Amino acid sequence: MGKIAVITGAAQGIGRRTAEVLAGLEYGLGLADLREPTEALKAAIAAGAEAIPLVGDVSDETSVEKFARTVREKWGRVDVLVNNAGISFIQDAEKISANDFRRVLEVNLVAPFMLAKAFGAAMLAQGSGSIVNVASIAGLVGVSDRAAYNASKHGLIGLTRTLAAEWGGRGVRVNAVCPGWVKTEMDDSAQASGLYVDEDITNRVPMGRFASPDDIARAIAFLADEKQSGFVNGHTLVVDGGWTADGSWESLRLRHR
Numbered sequence: 001m002g003k004i005a006v007i008t009g010a011a012q013g014i015g016r017r018t019a020e021v022l023a024g025l026e027y028g029l030g031l032a033d034l035r036e037p038t039e040a041l042k043a044a045i046a047a048g049a050e051a052i053p054l055v056g057d058v059s060d061e062t063s064v065e066k067f068a069r070t071v072r073e074k075w076g077r078v079d080v081l082v083n084n085a086g087i088s089f090i091q092d093a094e095k096i097s098a099n100d101f102r103r104v105l106e107v108n109l110v111a112p113f114m115l116a117k118a119f120g121a122a123m124l125a126q127g128s129g130s131i132v133n134v135a136s137i138a139g140l141v142g143v144s145d146r147a148a149y150n151a152s153k154h155g156l157i158g159l160t161r162t163l164a165a166e167w168g169g170r171g172v173r174v175n176a177v178c179p180g181w182v183k184t185e186m187d188d189s190a191q192a193s194g195l196y197v198d199e200d201i202t203n204r205v206p207m208g209r210f211a212s213p214d215d216i217a218r219a220i221a222f223l224a225d226e227k228q229s230g231f232v233n234g235h236t237l238v239v240d241g242g243w244t245a246d247g248s249w250e251s252l253r254l255r256h257r
Contacts, residue, residue, distance in 0.1 A: 004075045005224065006030040006067065006119060008058050008111075009085030011037040013184035014134060014220075017213035018082055021221050023049035027080070030054050030071045058085045058111040068118040077126055080224040081119045083112035084134040086152075090195060093147040101148045108152035113159060120163070120172060127171040132223045133160050134216070135176045137240050145195075153178075157236055164234030173233040175223045180240030183210040203250055206242035208257060215239055 005022050009015035010031035016039060019031055023044035031037040031044070032054035044051035052074060056063030071078050086108045089100060116131055123129025138146055139153030156176065163174040181201045202208050219239045223229050238244060246253060 002026040002028060003079040003224075004028045004030070004071065004077055005080035005082065006032060006054070006071060006078055006115075007082040007084060008032040008115065009134075010040045011035055012039075014179070014182060014213045014216045015082070015084040016040040016043070018084065018217040018220050019044050019051070020047065021214070021217040022080075022224070023047035023051065025221060025225075028075055030067065030074075030078075032056070032058065032067055032085070058115060059106040061114055064111070064114045064118050067115075068122070071119070072122065078119050078122050079129055081115060081123075081129070081131045082134065082220055082224070083115055083131065083156075084220075085111065086134065087149075088146070089148045090145050091148075092145060096148055101151075104148035105152050105155070108149070109155045109159065112156060116159075116163060116174070120167065123172045124167065124170050128226070129172045130224050130226065130229075131163065131172065131174045132220050133157075133174070133176040134220070135160070135178045135236065137178050137180050137238065137244050139176075140178060140236070140238070140244055160236070161234045168233045173223075173226070173229075175229075175232060175234065176236045177216060177219050177223065178236055178238045178240065179216045180205060180211050180238075180243045182216060183212060203254060204243060205240070206246050206253065209241065211239060211241060 005027045007015050010019050011033035019040040020043045024047050029044050029051040031040050041051050054067045089104045133156050135156045136153040138150045139157045160174050160176040
C-alpha cells in the first residue's frame with residue numbers, strides 16, 4: 001500500500017489539483033469537502049489511485065472526528081494531511097461583524113487545528129507523518145479589506161510553527177505553503193464583484209502572472225514527501241512569484257519586465 005493523504009477543500013481549485021498530483025504519485029486519498037468532490041474523485045481514480053469522499057463541514061468537530069474514523073477504518077494509517085479548505089471575506093475592517101470574523105477564524109484556523117489534532121494523533125502513534133497547511137501571503141503581510149482572512153492566515157502560520165516544534169521530535173513534520181494570488185473559483189468570485197482586475201495582480205507580481213493551482217499543488221507535494229523534504233519542518237514556503245520579495249513601486253517594477 002502506498003502513502004495515504006487527506007486533502008480538505010478537495011472539490012475545486014488548489015485542493016482538486018493537489019488530489020490529481022498526489023494521485024499521480026500513487027497516494028491513496030481521502031477527499032474532504034462540504035459537497036461530494038465528484039470531479040476530484042474521478043480524476044484520482046482515473047490516475048489509478050484509491051480515493052474516498054469525506055463529506056462534511058471541517059469546522060464541525062463531529063465531522064472531523066468522522067473523517068478520521070473513516071480513514072482509519074479504510075486504511076489503518078494516514079501519512080499526509082493537507083489543510084486546504086478555507087473561505088475569504090472581503091470587507092472594510094470597521095464594517096465586519098464579530099460573527100463574520102469568528103466564522104472566518106472557525107474555517108481557516110480552528111478547523112485546521114482540529115484536523116491536525118485528529119489526524120496528527122494517528123501520525124504520532126505511527127511515528128511519522130506530514131501536515132501541510134495552506135496559508136497565504138496574507139499571513140505574512142497586510143492586505144486591506146481582509147482583516148478576518150489575514151488574521152486567520154497569520155494564525156495558521158503560528159499554529160504551523162508551534163506544532164512543528166511540538167511534534168517534530170516525534171516524527172511528524174508540519175509546514176505551510178503561502179500562495180500569492182491564484183486563479184481559482186474564489187478569485188473569479190472576487191473579480192465578478194468588481195473588487196479588482198487581473199492587471200491589479202499581474203502588475204504587482206514580478207513574474208507577471210497569477211499562480212496556478214498546479215504551482216501550489218507541486219509545492220504541497222514537495223512538503224508532503226519525506227524523501228524530498230524530510231528535514232524541512234516549521235517552514236513557510238512562499239509561492240507568490242516574488243510578490244513579498246519586491247518592494248518596488250509599480251512603474252519601477254514594470255520597467256524591468
